Amino acid sequence: MNYAIVLRLLSYILLTEGALLLLPAVASLCYGEWFVMGVFLFTAALSALAGALFHRVKAKSQIFYMREGFVTTALCWLLISVVGAVPFVLTGCIPNPVDALFETVSGFTTTGASILPAVADLPKGILFWRSFTHWVGGMGVLVFLLSLLPLTGGSHVNLMKAESPGPQVDKLVPKVQSTAKILYGIYLALTVIEFIFLLFGRMSVFDAMLTAxxxxxxxxxxFLNDSFASFSPYIQWVVTIFMILFGVNFNAYFLLLMRRFRRAAASEEVRAYFLIIAVAVGIITCNIYSMYNGLGEALRHAAFQVGSIITTTGFSSCDFDLWPTLSKEILVMLMFVGACAGSTGGGIKVSRLLLLGKSLKKELKQALHPQVVAPVRMDGKLVNHETIRATNVYVAAYIFIFAASFLLISLDGFDMVTNFTAIAATLNNIGPGLNQVGPMMNFGGYSNPAKLVMIFDMLAGRLEIFPMLVLFLPDTWRRF
Structure with a gap:
């Protein structure tokens, strides 16, 4: 383990977070929240000071291998979460440190699960920071730093592989730094476009920023106690469309920008993603039609919740816990499906499920005809054995963590549906579950140990499991 380079990179993380903490301080200044502004400035100074101390460590070698990539990624997300939780505690909005850490991890991992029973009365600076952690964690803070860090050799791709979602990471252009810049450029552009559409819906600038x-x-x-239930149908449709758009593999957007329309349209994952959404919306609309005033309203709520759950966003336009069993079962299934690889969404990912289905088909063919060669292909390209193996191992680790977490939080005495959907919501980075953790409820009733289990699950789900697991291996920490 090259400890020096890990500490060096963590210093960049702390310095970056120190700079990011100035934004909620500005928001607090605009609303005259002087104490809250002071807390954010203090936390920013603390983060910058720690970053400056870490930066004094000199690394003899700038080479960054996969082991350092996993460790740095895991420690980075733990560190930014701990520092990000400080304002919640110091302002008294969330005095319990475990609750504050839960809220912050939920923000950075883009989970959206909350321990707060009501959020509408929180200071504007705190509301800004809660939502801004989503934007920072969506594409990944390390992806942003990749465009700036002076690393050598294959170092950049090792960091990107450790943080980026999906069974494999593709470079859009030959240089990884340029790929990171392109990804963040697309991410920022889509955010700004949604912000403008929300303003057209007469949403305030502050609310539009938080929503975007x-x-x-x-x-x-x-930022309201009922999530999006009180907003206009126009706002709900805008949010629905953009939730779905942010669940698309960003490689497809790059291909569209390069006018490679045929190649973008050939993506099996993107086609399957939209097909799943269309089928789920159709079934749920028919199932809940009698609960609403006409087809339009039923379709709007069905599309909003399907888009929210499959992309693991977690917004709510209604209390879907009151829907018929069939609709709720479909939403629970979508929790596990997740969005596309290479998007900001969580879950297992559509591409992994496609690979598992293709692998199953291959095995069935070879069981009937042992001499037949049946290679697995995705988008017309041969999928190598290493990718299939990694997908199978990921699913095995996912099942193990899910089962262990489910049993551990069951000690708190909640019913099985609550516990099952709580783990599904945190491990898949979704937010709301059913029953006691439903869309109009919160996770505050769980004990501190149960919350720590779910904190681990949120981090494991966002970082594709392996970076968090390698922290427990003794070989990870041996010097080379």
Whole structure:
């Protein structure tokens, strides 16, 4: 383990977070929240000071391998969450440090699960910081730093592989730094476009910013107690469309910008993603039609919730916990499906499910005809054995973590549906579950140990599991 380079990179993380903490301080200044502004300035100074101390460590080698990539990624997300929780505690908005850490991890991992029973009365600076953590965590803070860090060799791609969602990471252009810039450029552009559309719907500038942050990062922190139930149909449709757009693989947007329309349209994952959404919306609309005033309203709520759940955003336009069993079962299934790889969404990812289905088809063919060669292809390209193996291992680790977490939080005595959907919501970075953690409820009733389990799940889900697991291996920490 090259400890020096890990500390060096963590210093960049702390310095960056120190700069980001100035934005909610400005928001507090605009609303005359002097104490809250002081807390954010103090936290920013603390983060910058710690970053400056870490930066004094000199690394003899700038080479960055996969082991350092996993460790740096995991420690980075733990560190930004701990520092990000400080304003919640110091302002007294969330005095319990475990609750504050839960809220912050939920923000950065774009989960949107909250322990707060009511958010409408929180200071504006705190509301801004909650939603802004979604935007920072959506594309990944390390992806942003990749465009700036002076690393050598294959170092950039090792960091990107450790943080980016999906079974494999593709470079859009030959240089990883340029890829990171392109990804953030697309991310920022889509955020600004949604912000403008929301303003046309007569949403205030502050509310439009928070909504755009939450939608872009597919996060889900609301700033009203009923999430989006009280907003106009226009606002709900805008948010629905952009939630779905942010769940698309960003490689497809790059191909569209390069006018490679045929190649973008050939993506099996994107086609399957939209097909799943269309089928789910159709079934749920028919199932809840009698509950609303006409087809239009039923379709709007069905589309909003399907888009919210499959992209793991977690916004709510209604209390879907009151829907018929079939509709709720479909939403629970979508929690596991998730969005596309290379998007800001969570879940298992559509591409992994496609690979699993293709692998199953291959095995069935070879069971009937042992001599047949049946390669697995995705988008017309041969999928190598390493990608299939990594997908199978990921699913195995996912099932193990889900089962262990489910049993551990069951000690708190909640019913099975609550516990099952709580783990599904946190491990898949969704936010709301059902029953006691439903869209109009919160996670505050769980004990501190149960919340720590779900904090781990949120981080594991956002970082594709392996960076968090390698922290527990003794070999990870041995010097080379």
């Amino acid at each position: 942050f939450g939608t872009a990062g597919t996060g889900g922190f609301g």
